Amino acid sequence: MSAPAYEPIVGRYLRLDLLGKPHRLYVEEAGEGIPLLCLHTAGSDARQYRAILNDAAITSRFRVIAFDLPWHGKSSPPEGWHLEPEYRLTAADYRAIIVGVSEALGLDRPAVMGCSIGGRIVLHLALEHPDAFRAVIGLQSGGHVDPYYDTQWLYRPDVHGEVSAAVVSGLIGPSASDTDRWETLWHYMQGGPCIFKGDLYFYKVDGDIRPRLGEIDVARCPVYLLTGEYDYSCTPDDTIAAAAAIGQGTHAVIMEGMGHFPMSEDPESFLAHLRPVLDRIAAA
Amino acid sequence: MIESLAEKANGDALLVHRGRFLDTRFLLGVGEEQWLVRILDGRVAEVTKGPFVMPRWTFALKASAADWDAFWSPNPRPGYHDLFALIRFKRLAVEGDMHPFMANLFYFKSLLAKLRRAA
Numbered sequence: 001m002s003a004p005a006y007e008p009i010v011g012r013y014l015r016l017d018l019l020g021k022p023h024r025l026y027v028e029e030a031g032e033g034i035p036l037l038c039l040h041t042a043g044s045d046a047r048q049y050r051a052i053l054n055d056a057a058i059t060s061r062f063r064v065i066a067f068d069l070p071w072h073g074k075s076s077p078p079e080g081w082h083l084e085p086e087y088r089l090t091a092a093d094y095r096a097i098i099v100g101v102s103e104a105l106g107l108d109r110p111a112v113m114g115c116s117i118g119g120r121i122v123l124h125l126a127l128e129h130p131d132a133f134r135a136v137i138g139l140q141s142g143g144h145v146d147p148y149y150d151t152q153w154l155y156r157p158d159v160h161g162e163v164s165a166a167v168v169s170g171l172i173g174p175s176a177s178d179t180d181r182w183e184t185l186w187h188y189m190q191g192g193p194c195i196f197k198g199d200l201y202f203y204k205v206d207g208d209i210r211p212r213l214g215e216i217d218v219a220r221c222p223v224y225l226l227t228g229e230y231d232y233s234c235t236p237d238d239t240i241a242a243a244a245a246i247g248q249g250t251h252a253v254i255m256e257g258m259g260h261f262p263m264s265e266d267p268e269s270f271l272a273h274l275r276p277v278l279d280r281i282a283a284a
Numbered sequence: 285m286i287e288s289l290a291e292k293a294n295g296d297a298l299l300v301h302r303g304r305f306l307d308t309r310f311l312l313g314v315g316e317e318q319w320l321v322r323i324l325d326g327r328v329a330e331v332t333k334g335p336f337v338m339p340r341w342t343f344a345l346k347a348s349a350a351d352w353d354a355f356w357s358p359n360p361r362p363g364y365h366d367l368f369a370l371i372r373f374k375r376l377a378v379e380g381d382m383h384p385f386m387a388n389l390f391y392f393k394s395l396l397a398k399l400r401r402a403a
Contacts, residue, residue, distance in 0.1 A: 158383070159386055162390070174365065
């Protein structure tokens with residue numbers, strides 16, 4: 001009999017208090033070395049980082065950790081969640097969750113990489129917690145996105161939650177394989193009621209960081225921005241504008257053929273862009 | 285080209301299955317030209333070219349001929365590759381009662397992409 005074909009990723013449940021309540025969070029990790037904390041997009045979960053967690057060249061130098069935000073993936077909502085009319089993510093709560101997870105895991109100044117809402121919050125982290133993170137990597141990262149559709153459609157009983165996947169399907173670039181495209185969309189199809197909509201409150205309303213981008217000190221906390229050219233949510237122009245507002249020393253790259261979910265929709269092409277960034281973080 | 289929508293859609297068993305609970309009529313505006321598309325049980329039952337006098341429809345999708353042409357090109361450039369990309373950059377207007385459109389969004393994205401020209 002051959003050995004079971006396990007991936008090197010280990011998933012565990014972490015008990016910790018967040019925002020004043022006990023939580024049970026699902027955390028996946030692989031590798032040893034510099035901690036690299038990975039943040040998934042709105043309405044999805046940590047499976048988006050499967051390729052990075054499975055990449056031996058990265059995990060030989062980095063301890064890659066990806067967790068499901070509360071309410072997402074295999075992380076439960078806190079007790080009493082059913083008494084809240086609607087889930088809603090704020091900038092302050094999102095920041096507190098990430099810092100809380102990093103502390104609960106005992107990470108020493110991790111690098112943090114986030115996509116979309118994760119790409120936005122890493123800018124907040126670089127601004128508010130520059131000494132807690134050795135570098136931030138923002139994927140599909142911009143200062144703000146104006147609403148371009150009515151997010152009420154994402155949470156109502158007469159529209160199936162599958163609509164979340166249908167809304168984001170076009171954000172995937174043409175370089176994605178069918179397998180990775182539909183894996184990425186499956187994660188969206190599995191999101192709980194209201195979760196994608198609630199995350200977008202941070203993305204489109206509460207998380208606007210444009211007026212403060214110039215306060216980020218990249219000498220204290222370096223900022224790397226990688227954005228897919230087909231993304232019409234956080235567009236390449238949004239990323240270039242954010243990099244210009246943060247100022248000199250910000251590293252920004254537009255990734256050809258890719259869309260809004262680079263690590264999940266086209267891991268191979270994405271890793272070609274990520275490796276040089278990780279080299280720089282490792283060398284710092 | 286738009287006349288071919290019924291043949292292209294109804295030949296896709298997966299698309300018809302996806303729309304099996306869908307009955308609606310929508311207006312497709314391509315610049316000055318207008319089309320009414322009737323859908324029954326996920327099949328395109330009728331495609332009628334305007335101009336119309338007092339047309340009845342549940343929702344309308346309207347864009348310029350040039351924007352639809354870019355959307356229907358074999359490898360659309362960024363910003364023209366998806367209905368929501370067109371909406372995002374204010375090239376596509378969705379009007380009327382858009383409930384059937386949103387409740388069946390995968391269906392309509394796939395349906396409209398049927399008119400994409402072969403490479």
